[in-house]
Amino acid sequence: MDxxxxxxxxxxxxxxxxxxxxxxxxxxxxxxxxxxxEIGAGQExxxxxxxxxxxxxxxxxAMSAYDKDFSDAVYGVESDGRxxxxxxxxxxxxxxxxxxxxxxxxxxxxxxxxFSYANTVATIDFAKQFKGHGWVxxxxxxxxxxxxxxxxxxxxxxxxxxxxxxxxxxxxGVNLIYGAFYKYNDPKRLLRYLYDHxxxxxxxxxxxxxxxxxxxxxDNRLMSLQLVKNGMTxxxxxxxxxxxxxxxxxxxxxxxxAFRGSFRPxxxxxxxxxxxxxxxxxxxxxxxxxxxxxxxxxxxxxxxxDGEINxxxxxxxxxxxxxxxxTVMISNFQEYYKVVEYFANYTKARMGLALGxxxxxxxxxxxxxxxxxxxxxxAFGKLFYRDMKVFLYPMIGENGEIINSDNLKVHPRxxxxxKFFKFNGxxxxxxxxxxxxxxxxxxxxxxxxxHGKPGWESMLPSGxxxxxxxxxxFGYEPQKVLNESN
Numbered sequence: 001m002d003x004x005x006x007x008x009x010x011x012x013x014x015x016x017x018x019x020x021x022x023x024x025x026x027x028x029x030x031x032x033x034x035x036x037x038e039i040g041a042g043q044e045x046x047x048x049x050x051x052x053x054x055x056x057x058x059x060x061x062a063m064s065a066y067d068k069d070f071s072d073a074v075y076g077v078e079s080d081g082r083x084x085x086x087x088x089x090x091x092x093x094x095x096x097x098x099x100x101x102x103x104x105x106x107x108x109x110x111x112x113x114x115f116s117y118a119n120t121v122a123t124i125d126f127a128k129q130f131k132g133h134g135w136v137x138x139x140x141x142x143x144x145x146x147x148x149x150x151x152x153x154x155x156x157x158x159x160x161x162x163x164x165x166x167x168x169x170x171x172x173g174v175n176l177i178y179g180a181f182y183k184y185n186d187p188k189r190l191l192r193y194l195y196d197h198x199x200x201x202x203x204x205x206x207x208x209x210x211x212x213x214x215x216x217x218x219d220n221r222l223m224s225l226q227l228v229k230n231g232m233t234x235x236x237x238x239x240x241x242x243x244x245x246x247x248x249x250x251x252x253x254x255x256x257x258a259f260r261g262s263f264r265p266x267x268x269x270x271x272x273x274x275x276x277x278x279x280x281x282x283x284x285x286x287x288x289x290x291x292x293x294x295x296x297x298x299x300x301x302x303x304x305x306d307g308e309i310n311x312x313x314x315x316x317x318x319x320x321x322x323x324x325x326x327t328v329m330i331s332n333f334q335e336y337y338k339v340v341e342y343f344a345n346y347t348k349a350r351m352g353l354a355l356g357x358x359x360x361x362x363x364x365x366x367x368x369x370x371x372x373x374x375x376x377x378x379a380f381g382k383l384f385y386r387d388m389k390v391f392l393y394p395m396i397g398e399n400g401e402i403i404n405s406d407n408l409k410v411h412p413r414x415x416x417x418x419k420f421f422k423f424n425g426x427x428x429x430x431x432x433x434x435x436x437x438x439x440x441x442x443x444x445x446x447x448x449x450x451h452g453k454p455g456w457e458s459m460l461p462s463g464x465x466x467x468x469x470x471x472x473x474f475g476y477e478p479q480k481v482l483n484e485s486n
Contacts, residue, residue: 023049027057032112034140035059038118039071048171060104061096085135089137093137114148117138152209175196184214191208235330235333255351256349256352259354265317265320268437268461274294297328299331299334300331316474319471337382351388351389360427
């Protein structure tokens with residue numbers, strides 16, 4: 001009898017099924033049945049199912065509507081004339097699911113779990129300047145009489161060869177279909193398994209949304225956080241409704257005003273800085289109000305406590321910012337120049353950063369730029385070379401004086417560099433601030449909430465204290481307050 005040998009010191013390694021095994025497992029399940037519609041790279045995903053054997057029990061139809069007129073005739077015309085969009089993918093999924101339901105009788109197939117997998121992709125262009133991207137999704141059932149679940153994601157290719165991109169897409173497609181059926185009960189792991197047999201250097205996933213009965217309890221903002229945390233992308237964004245949105249789509253050619261903070265919780269100072277800097281930004285030349293996007297950015301390092309990311313704490317901040325109607329970005333950019341560089345990938349329009357004095361002093365600290373061959377000068381070239389301004393919010397000094405761009409103190413070696421940027425109008429003061437709230441700090445508010453101390457409510461924007469109490473955010477416990485007052 002064959003028994004597996006285990007040696008002292010052996011480590012447990014998770015067994016990841018091969019792509020062929022994943023496709024075969026789905027093919028051999030007589031109840032999983034559906035269609036494949038792939039536009040752009042080729043029929044890369046369905047190929048794996050054909051090759052692994054037993055595919056006739058899985059594939060009802062496979063198609064590629066490559067010609068645009070054919071594609072429009074099947075799925076309808078896109079108002080913007082573009083084909084690699086979320087809207088296109090959703091139309092494809094919806095159309096194909098409806099066809100399955102129309103053409104296959106439930107009486108004849110009482111146990112079938114129908115699915116439709118689709119992708120619409122642009123691979124690298126001939127000049128190799130645009131690496132390509134795509135939308136990939138699946139609409140599927142876990143029970144025959146259950147409503148459809150949906151997983152939709154956006155990818156960016158990192159490889160510079162069409163054939164390699166096609167192969168990468170095919171592997172991702174199999175991982176998605178397999179994960180949808182066999183890992184749906186743990187979306188975080190499902191997300192990680194999308195990279196089985198793939199490397200982060202091949203592919204970036206920058207947006208994902210789960211919906212349907214099996215994902216009723218999934219908060220897509222938390223899934224966004226996982227993408228950044230797992231190194232699948234550098235930044236993700238979600239709108240006030242909590243839906244993950246494609247950064248490229250929302251940032252494209254926009255004037256952008258960005259705020260970085262812990263927002264733990266969001267205070268009157270944060271909102272005063274937002275309102276006053278936005279007013280100044282909109283008065284700038286080349287800034288169009290209708291084409292302006294405000295982004296509240298939380299960097300990953302701001303979410304770590306004791307080295308670990310506190311997801312509950314993240315969700316508390318996200319809930320408050322969304323309740324204020326804000327668009328939120330989560331990034332792993334520690335340095336400000338990286339944020340500006342990221343935005344510059346999508347827009348050449350004017351940008352603004354709203355900062356507190358202490359944040360600006362930090363920017364002029366050389367220790368953050370030792371990894372760059374050009375040091376602080378390289379970073380500042382990337383930060384200020386763009387059409388970008390810093391809107392500076394003042395702070396109270398140790399002696400009660402107001403510190404602004406005129407009297408802040410940077411390191412002596414940085415003094416002339418700072419003067420250069422100030423003289424050239426790259427740093428401007430927010431003069432119209434509220435002097436009564438300068439002594440409000442998020443960390444003090446948080447401390448008061450945690451220890452049941454009274455009076456923190458007045459330091460927050462209207463309605464925020466009520467949300468914190470109602471949802472018991474940031475460790476708020478009514479019991480603590482009662483004990484304190486007794």
